[in-house]
Amino acid sequence: MATTEFGQAVRRWRDRVPPEAAGLPAGGQRRAAGLRREELAMLAGISVDYITRLEQGRASHPSTQVVEALARALRLSGDERAHLFRLAGLVPPGPETVPAYITPSVQRLLDRLTGTPVAVSDASWTLLMANPPYVALMGDPSRWRGNERNGAWRHFVRQVGGARQTHEDRTRFQAALVADLRTAAARYPADQRLRRLVAELRANSERFAQLWDSGAVGRHEASRKTIDHPRVGSLTLDCDVLTVAGSDLRIVVYTAEPGTEDAERLALLTVLGTQALTG
Incomplete structure (x- = not known):
């Protein structure tokens, strides 16, 4: 090298x-x-x-x-x-692997969402980046390594997360997440990292294995989440998942309905988070 x-x-x-x-x-x-x-x-x-x-x-x-x-x-x-x-002595990832490249045009879009919590994951739900408002809302992911950076792993194996869900919402979210991951596995069958992730999820989570074996295929696109935040209290937010055509990047955006207490708390959290990062 x-x-x-x-x-x-x-x-x-x-x-x-x-x-x-x-x-x-x-x-x-x-x-x-x-x-x-x-x-x-x-x-x-x-x-x-x-x-x-x-x-x-x-x-x-x-x-x-x-x-x-x-x-x-x-x-x-x-x-x-x-x-x-x-x-580095490596072959650049080809079309048979899950894309993890954030193009300059997508980066420019993310740069303009400075007051909105935004995170970007690849098609396997492995986190690629999170902006400061997202860190303020959901916690700092910079210390996560390996499978810890994968949303399915954190949900099914580590069972951590800042969102409070009803049993019905949780069941729906789990099914959508696994169906989305199955879609990615079918789209990128040669991606060894994705195949290992699925195998490890099946071995470590009975619930994931049940959902995976059901054969469901689909997209996780939107949900509504209530987050109990230690600094600003409870926030109920819309969580939308935007998929970038051609790269399958997942842009996760959290917003609140204008004029509500949730919007005020989210705006306050964004300011507090910025102060914590720059102070």
């Missing part, structure tokens, strides 16, 4: 990304022309030490997931992303 070239490329692209373009504060004295290493680490979900070792040529063989996360955080073009994979 061209380790030194890989590190040089990461450093060069890190220097060109203005922190405000990534939703980060730009104030104060900065020695870095663009993103600091700790900022890139936060955006990519990778340790600062590992990024340092990559840039200095002291780490080798980064995984596909690491390279994809760096490409996403560095906002690389399609050609640049493919080049980074090749520098």
Whole structure:
């Protein structure tokens, strides 16, 4: 692997990304022309030490997931992303694998939703990015690793989540999530990571196995959730799932009906979350 070239490329692209373009504060004295290493680490979900070792040529063989996360955080073009994979000694993911690339046009759309909780997952419901309002609403996912970043795994195996659901809503949500995942598995049958995820979910969750074996196929598109938040209290929000044609990215957006207490609490939470991140 061209380790030194890989590190040089990461450093060069890190220097060109203005922190405000990534939703980060730009104030104060900065020695870095663009993103600091700790900022890139936060955006990519990778340790600062590992990024340092990559840039200095002291780490080798980064995984596909690491390279994809760096490409996403560095906002690389399609050609640049493919080049980074090749520098890592990897073949760029092809059409037979679940796409995890957020295109520049989709990134620009996300940049405009600064006051709205938004998260992006791939077709297997593995989290790719979450903006600051989403972090303020649902918690910080930056420490999640491996299967922890997958929504189905967190729901069926870890059984954690900030939303309060009735039994009926929970049953409906579970069925929709598994049907959506089955659709992805049929669409990307050669994706080994997705096949391993399904196998591990079946082995670790009897409920998931029951739903999977039912054979249902469909899309998880929308729901209404009540979230008990420790800072602003209870919020009932609409959760809409928008699918990007051609890449199967899932953009999850939380909104509240205008003029309601839920909208006021969501707006307050967005401000409080921003202050916590920039203070």
